[in-house]
Amino acid sequence: MSVFDSSAIEVNTFGFNLPCRQFLISAERTRERKLPMVDEFVLRVLHTVGRISPARLARFFGFEGRDVGIVIAELVDRNLVVFEGDDLALHPAAQELFRTSDASRPRLTSTERLDASVWFDLISKNLVAGRGLRRVRHLIDLRPPEGAAIESSDARSAFTSNFSSFLKLRGDRNVDQWTLYSILDTHPGRFSSAQIHGSERLSLVPDPKLETILPLSEFENRERGRKIQETITSQLRERGSAAPSQAAVTEFSKLTGSTFLRRKLRYDGTVDLSAFLSGDVESSGDWTPFVGSPYIERNRQLIAGLLAVRGGKESTLWWLRPGGLRWGLTEDLSATLELLRSRFRDAQSALTTTLVAPHLTKGVVQHQLLFDRGVHAASGGIALAIEALVIPDLLAAVSVMVHLSPSVVVPIGYATNERSCIRRVWEGLELPAATVAHKPLWSREKQSRADPN
Structure with missing residues (x-):
């Protein structure tokens, strides 16, 4: 069954840190009862x-x-x-x-003291839920507009106007029974972030189209949702992906041993995605086609399903990321790494991870907490539009950025667990040799078990 049996499919995901500030508010509330x-x-x-x-x-x-x-x-x-x-x-x-x-x-009216920890986002200055707030380092930090600081007077006003919403966020029952009687005191607290997750969805009918989906329904106030969406759209626009190129398609063909994609390029350089997904790969190995980033849920499950771990052997995942500033800005990346690690733990084995970034790529260290090791590749290596993840002898996935239309660019690729295909990718990437000239950007690799010290 084609992934395009539905009207649109997910091809990439994003995550955003929404800046927030805490206020400690002491108040009195009243409740009427029969x-x-x-x-x-x-x-x-x-x-x-x-x-x-x-x-x-x-x-x-x-x-x-x-x-x-x-x-x-x-x-x-x-x-x-x-x-x-x-x-x-x-x-x-x-x-x-x-x-x-x-x-x-x-009606009988009772009054009680309410000491509340209240959080406001700094973009729309509205309430947010306080549970689980944190800054996720590899997500996009949304920048509040100039003069977006929230003063105590703003917090008091917003709390008064949104008292029922605050009680709902806190999980109170019978919210409608309560009325805010007075605010006794307000103190500013610490800063943190709330996470907003979005995705890019691709549709092919009538023509290829990419749409950014932001689930902002949780923001009941339309004006609030509009402000946040405008900020997200603006900051996504500043982060481009690696541009498709003929050189990248040629590199992809060499790594997979197939000229199918190169032969299916149209005269204007675009790709017929349906033909790619249904076509035969004329190589000696067994490849499974996919569309979208390797770490999105659909592809994550595909790749993990191909992985057959041998117990008692430690392996290394090499992940060559593409160029551009849009890669890996999602919690789906950490979910993919955790899923692969869990397969090794289940087999009483271990997996270490190395992120390889193209030469001079910016924003690499933001993924330091996800990978055990990070390193830049040598200049003049693999094309920037190529992405590959390899666990030698066990798994390989390779993708390339392509045009589906002059304005629509997505990654498409193949994944395999066939050893000859994996060896071809591994030898073609030459990752250890391509990184040996560079000091690691970071390394948390454990000492060898054979090390007597």
């Missing part, structure tokens, strides 16, 4: 008639024996009714119970 039914109706009668004798009240409700005396005694003890001569009347304090939107129904 009285017991008998008490409520006695008070409603008194509110309507003003005064009434206990005997007439008993006849009105059909009380028998001591029942009316018990009800009246409890209401007197709670300062809700008083005797005026031989008649009953509302206590002055009970009149306050009828100051509601429905003045015919009494």
Whole structure:
């Protein structure tokens, strides 16, 4: 079944750090609740008639024996009714119970202290959930506009306007019962980030089209969502991908041993994606085609499914990233590395990881926490539009950036677990030789187990 049986498929993902600031707010909130039914109706009668004798009240409700005396005694003890001569009347304090939107129904009001840790994003200055806030180093840091600082007065105003939303974010039940009574104090706290995840989706009908999808439905305020989306779109525009090239297609053909893609290029340099996905790869090996970045969910599962780990042997994953500034700006990258590592742990083995970046590529160290080792390749090596990940003897995946139309660029590639194909990719990349002249950008490799020290 083709991945394009649906109208659009995911080909890349992004993650963003939304800058936030905490405020510690001390407040008072009130809640109205109903009285017991008998008490409520006695008070409603008194509110309507003003005064009434206990005997007439008993006849009105059909009380028998001591029942009316018990009800009246409890209401007197709670300062809700008083005797005026031989008649009953509302206590002055009970009149306050009828100051509601429905003045015919009494409500008890209780007040309680609320000490809240409240977070606001610095772009739209609205509330965000405080759970799990952190800055993820390899995601895109959204930059707040000039003068976007939130003062204590802004926090008080936003908290007042969005009190119900705050209670929902906090997970409170029966939110509608609560009303903000007053704000006692406000103190600014620390800074952190909330994560927003987006993706690029590709559709082919009627013509190839890429659309950036940002799930901003959680931002109930349309103006807020618009501000955040504008910031994301602007900062994505500053981060381009590696440009397709004839040299990259030629390199891809050499690594895979297939000229299929090169022969299927149209006169304008674009690729028929359907033909690529359904075509036969004329090589001696067994290749599985894929479209999109290797780390997106669909391709992650494909690649992990090809991996057959041999127990007791430590292996190294070499991941040659393409050029450009859009690569790996997603938590899908860490999810892919963790999935591959878990396959080795399940087989009582281990996997170390090395990220190889093209010569002079910027923004490499932001992935330092994900890979055990990072290094630049020598200049003049593999084309910038090529991406490859190889675990020698076990797995290889190679992709190349191509034009589907003059304005639509996506990576397409092949993955395999066939040893001869893996060897061809490994020898073609020459990764150890291509990196030996450069000091590692970082290294957390463990000492060899054979090292007596």
